[in-house]
């Protein structure tokens with residue numbers, strides 16, 4: 001089954017062709033990062049307009065590069081939530097039109113489910129059940145993935161997402177947008193014990209996380225240094241900050257796998273590209289005797305192939321939509337199991 005899949009929830013426009021949920025025929029991605037960099041963050045209106053400009057060309061290019069006929073496309077999938085609503089609407093309307101024109105089913109995919117499914121493309125042997133640590137620019141979740149489409153959120157951030165936290169601190173450091181990657185690069189060789197950042201606990205909710213205190217502590221430290229003329233050791237500041245984020249995520253993920261009695265831990269999302277988090281996950285999983293799956297860097301950020309991978313399993317579970325499919329700015333990861341489209 002060949003699925004044409006569309007992603008436009010934030011600042012990447014992507015169209016992919018994926019066979020049977022596991023084989024990428026092509027994944028065409030257009031990043032808007034340069035467009036938003038000058039503003040220090042994504043400007044929703046500009047994001048929507050840029051998606052409109054490139055989405056048709058990306059689809060044409062995907063079909064040409066994959067070397068298939070349009071008649072070989074069996075279904076069209078789209079990330080329909082969560083995301084910037086104007087941006088998501090572009091992808092949803094485009095996907096609806098293509099599905100109608102080709103006369104094939106339309107498959108709605110939760111964006112975070114897509115991030116998780118990126119691992120199915122990289123690891124043919126991976127099958128549920130597993131615990132997934134899903135960490136992106138807008139979400140931080142610990143999820144019990146019982147089956148390809150049956151998921152239960154064990155814990156979530158109570159405030160900022162891990163990626164948002166990296167981006168805000170990077171912005172104050174003048175590292176540009178998106179700042180997670182340059183902050184990661186700057187942290188190499190730094191002393192992670194030089195600055196202390198708090199790891200928050202949420203009483204009675206062992207898998208819930210909070211990053212706003214960590215973010216504020218880092219920003220206050222930087223502002224204080226500016227005001228007093230103190231010179232900060234930037235690599236050590238970045239290394240200590242990354243340690244704080246990692247310490248909030250990794251032990252909880254390992255505890256969640258243990259509690260569920262699973263043997264597999266999966267990471268997903270843009271922040272899964274972070275070198276400190278990857279290294280800590282590897283160490284902790286090995287110590288716990290758990291098999292770890294972390295997407296290759298190219299599949300951590302937003303892409304179309306991950307949507308096509310998850311769409312295959314949503315389709316097999318009977319999750320298709322009609323021409324009344326809408327876009328949603330927010331949506332629970334388990335919503336598809338509760339009767340929504």
Ligand code: KG4
Pocket residue numbers: 010115135136137138139162163164166167178179180181184269270271272273274275300301302
């Ligand atoms: O998954 P993603 O591409 O978009 C969303 O679905 O949100 O994640 C983007 C986030 C941004 O916050 C970006 O700064 C962060 O992932 N990121 C990183 C790294 N690479 C990307 N954060 C920390 N370290 C990295 N190496």
